[in-house]
Amino acid sequence: xxxxxxxxKRFNMFNGKRPGPYSKTIIIVWGxxxxxxxxxxxxxxxxxxxxxxxxxxxxxxxxxxxxxxxxVENCDGNRKRPILRVTEISQFISDRYCDEFIxxxxxxxxxxxxxxxxxxxxxxFKHDNLYERFIRKCRIFNYRVWxxxxxx
Numbered sequence: 789x790x791x792x793x794x795x796x797k798r799f800n801m802f803n804g805k806r807p808g809p810y811s812k813t814i815i816i817v818w819g820x821x822x823x824x825x826x827x828x829x830x831x832x833x834x835x836x837x838x839x840x841x842x843x844x845x846x847x848x849x850x851x852x853x854x855x856x857x858x859x860v861e862n863c864d865g866n867r868k869r870p871i872l873r874v875t876e877i878s879q880f881i882s883d884r885y886c887d888e889f890i891x892x893x894x895x896x897x898x899x900x901x902x903x904x905x906x907x908x909x910x911x912x913f914k915h916d917n918l919y920e921r922f923i924r925k926c927r928i929f930n931y932r933v934w935x936x937x938x939x940x
Contacts, residue, residue: 810932819938838903878912
């Protein structure tokens with residue numbers, strides 16, 4: 789994967805691409821709940837840039853971790869909207885199934901993703917062990933990680 793440089797004659801900038809050793813770029817969008825992380829990701833998504841909501845991944849139950857599946861299915865009572873309980877789900881994963889979940893999530897949504905640039909909207913990376921294991925996987929696969937932090 790290469791970086792695209794700005795090609796503006798009026799600024800006398802280099803025309804072309806810089807070579808890079810990375811096969812993918814993961815852009816982690818940080819911020820508090822309601823800061824506009826997903827809105828920003830929606831605006832930046834196109835045919836070459838994919839958008840994955842890490843928090844949404846937490847609510848899926850196709851990972852094969854049965855106690856986690858049961859927890860997600862039962863944590864939301866009758867509302868059938870586990871995304872509203874993502875704080876509890878992320879804490880449960882962080883405390884008990886961090887390695888297994890990151891392994892599943894990383895392979896399914898990052899490695900198997902055809903896009904070379906992936907936006908990752910997160911809130912649950914506030915748990916250091918989830919974040920650290922994700923970053924470690926990126927290093928192993930030689931994926932570049934950028935971070936955007938929304939703050940006021």
